[in-house]
Amino acid sequence: MRLVIFDVDGTLVDSQGDIVASMTAAFEDSQLPLPPRAKILSIVGLSLDVAMAELAPKGDTGRMVRTYKAAYAHLRATKGAASSPLYPGARETLDHYAGRSDVLLGVATGKSKRGLDSLIEAHGLEGMFVTRQVADFHPSKPHPSMIEAALEEAGVAPSNAVMIGDTRFDMEMAVNAGIAAVGVTWGYHPAAELGAAHCVVDDFAALTGAVDTLWGRAHE
Known part of the structure; x- marks a missing residue:
């Protein structure tokens, strides 16, 4: 998986x-x-x-x-x-991964558990994520604790995982945890700050291909 x-x-x-x-x-x-x-x-x-x-x-x-x-x-x-609208293409990408038998979905966020739960309910994303890592139970990013817990909860090896985020904190957290990192440019940190990312994408349409490419390289 x-x-x-x-x-x-x-x-x-x-x-x-x-x-x-x-x-x-x-x-x-x-x-x-x-x-x-x-x-x-x-x-x-x-x-x-x-x-x-x-x-x-x-x-x-x-x-x-x-x-x-x-x-x-x-x-x-x-x-x-x-209050927090989904970016264009986000729901379609989540549905794509949710429909794959070889992929599990998770979240690692600076939000509180209450905040994340409310957002998931508001957007009808219940059951989408097998692991939800929030600020209540971990040191702040870029500490790798959230990703380490997600890997353990999902039962997935680091070589089979990827972190997708818009900030340098996400990219550094992924590197610290030993997993692949994909930066996105539509968020809150400039692309120039995503230097720790293994690759950077400009829209959700490019995301799944970039992730598959990274996984392919990891297993060459």
Whole structure:
């Protein structure tokens, strides 16, 4: 069996609007100047406490995390699936892999379990992923813990797994875990920052072929 592990924010769904809005609420509540949008998006993928400490090293991180979570949960409850829409081609790609008898699907995300569960429910993706690795139970990316747990839970060898993500944290996590890494350019980190990736793709149409090519090389 093979395992395809997806990042979520910036890879499967475009959640930047709610991320920026929730971060704005956290900074306004603490009366701190809001970082530029590009800076906020640069920390997407890190666990929230780590990301907040990087953006506001002198702030009350605990309070800001709580405010962020409350704002994000409100937006999610208000907007439903529109809060984090799937990127074009994402659902078709997930369905393609779900229909293959030799592939299992997983998620490794900086989201909380509650956040991921809500997103999966909103998009009707229940039963799609055999392993869901979230920030609640692991060190922040790029530590390899999430991928190591996913491999163990799925019963798949590192040579038969691939991580797909939009940030350097995803790529570095994959390398640290000894699996292939595919970077995507439609997310939140510039392609130039995905240097640890084994390959980079510009759309979902190119993704499955790139993954098959990487797996083929791994077994030559």
